[in-house]
Amino acid sequence: MNKGTVLVVEDDKAIQNLIGTTLEIFDYNYLISSNAKDGILKATSHNPDVIILDLGLPDMDGLEVIRKIRSFSLVPIIIVSARTDNADKITALDAGADDYLTKPFNTEELLARVRVSMRHKMQSTQVQPQNNIFTNGNLKIDYAAGCVYVDSAEVHLTPIEYKLLCLLAQNTGKVLTHNYILKEVWGSTLASDIPSLRVFMATLRKKIE
Ligand code: CA
Secondary structure (H helix, E strand, C coil): CCCCEEEEECCCHHHHHHHHHHHHHCCCEEEEECCHHHHHHHHHHHCCCEEEEECECCCCEHHHHHHHHHCCCCCCEEEEECCCCHHHHHHHHHCCCCEEEECCCCHHHHHHHHHHHHHHHHHHHCCCCCCCEEEECCEEEECCCCEEEECCEEECCCHHHHHHHHHHHHCCCCCCCHHHHHHHHHCCCCHHHHHHHHHHHHHHHHHHC
16 A cells, blocks of 8 residues: 655755665655755645655755745655754754754654654644643643644644644643653654754744743
């Protein structure tokens, strides 16, 4: 059974091959673009379920690509980048990316990210049965609408930040381990994901505080 279509925007042939082969083995359809312009074109014409985007492309900065795609689509975008600086990651998430992987990454990490993004996409199109509202101080989560408000102003969260916030809200007053959070949010317990988690917590905190 085909699990969905992934658009891979990456100019490095070796990484294109690695990602393409991995996706094929695990029954995903995939399309490859070697530059930003072709990537944006394929994002509009093929309506992929997930985009894997390299930040270092020959013709345009990856951040600009995220902004362009976000102007017409909410498709989950997973960044792959050799940039290890947390500030770069936060900038990418702020620009509208959903998740990121730092090169070099292993295929297990990649597949975990793709699975989570596909799941988010399906969840966001499902109708929630109840009109549940969570409030704590000036924070309000409307589960039915998938919206978050601080002091009645809506806050835009990426799907992962939203999932993290819901998890924290469900466990108010409890101390959650990194492993527990990783498992609930990404379905993984890889120790290498802990730095990612810290970045997501930092961007989430910045948005809701
Ligand atoms: Ca590159």
